Amino acid sequence: MHVRAERLRLQSEELIEQDAIAYLAFIEAVRSGQGVAGARARTVQVPLEIARAAAEVAELAEQAGTLGNPKLRPDAVVAAMLASAAAEAAAYLVGINVGETTDARWDEARRIAGEASARLRSPGARGSSSGPGRGRARPEGSRRR
Numbered sequence: 001m002h003v004r005a006e007r008l009r010l011q012s013e014e015l016i017e018q019d020a021i022a023y024l025a026f027i028e029a030v031r032s033g034q035g036v037a038g039a040r041a042r043t044v045q046v047p048l049e050i051a052r053a054a055a056e057v058a059e060l061a062e063q064a065g066t067l068g069n070p071k072l073r074p075d076a077v078v079a080a081m082l083a084s085a086a087a088e089a090a091a092y093l094v095g096i097n098v099g100e101t102t103d104a105r106w107d108e109a110r111r112i113a114g115e116a117s118a119r120l121r122s123p124g125a126r127g128s129s130s131g132p133g134r135g136r137a138r139p140e141g142s143r144r145r
Contacts, residue, residue, distance in 0.1 A: 001068075005060055011053050019046045040097065047093040048105050051112045054086035058116040080119055087116035 022042040029039035058080045065076030091109035098106045 001060065001064065005057075008053055008057050008060065012050075012057075015046060015050050015053060019050065022046045043097040044094055044103070044105055047090040047097065048109050051087045051090035051094065051109045051116075054083045054090060055112045055116040057083035058087065058119045062119045077120075080116075084113075084116040084120055087113040 022039070022045075026036075026039040026043050029035045061076045061080035061083055065073045065080065068076060091106075091113035094109035095106050
């Protein structure tokens with residue numbers, strides 16, 4: 001699990017950089033009037049790859065919450081929430097960047113984001129304030145040290 005998480009971390013860092021580069025290349029292409037189609041395609045492809053990676057992080061977080069240390073389960077749930085939000089955001093960008101055209105990449109991005117969100121609703125991903133890893137509430141007036 002650790003190796004997969006590290007691979008995803010490195011991949012995500014690379015995708016963040018690629019997304020910025022794709023956006024700047026698209027702006028330059030629009031300004032110059034050259035290579036606009038290719039630059040636009042990249043502004044769709046990179047967020048789609050981000051959605052895929054985020055969905056994989058959500059899957060990994062669900063596994064960690066189910067199979068990992070029960071005291072760290074709330075952290076795994078939060079990781080799944082953040083990964084789901086990242087998948088949704090990336091899917092949104094795919095939709096914006098494909099524009100008005102029908103595009104299978106937009107359908108794929110929405111499907112991926114939906115699957116990532118569904119992981120939050122699965123029994124293995126549910127968390128609560130009284131779940132594992134959460135102590136009992138402190139009496140009023142007590143301080144944490």
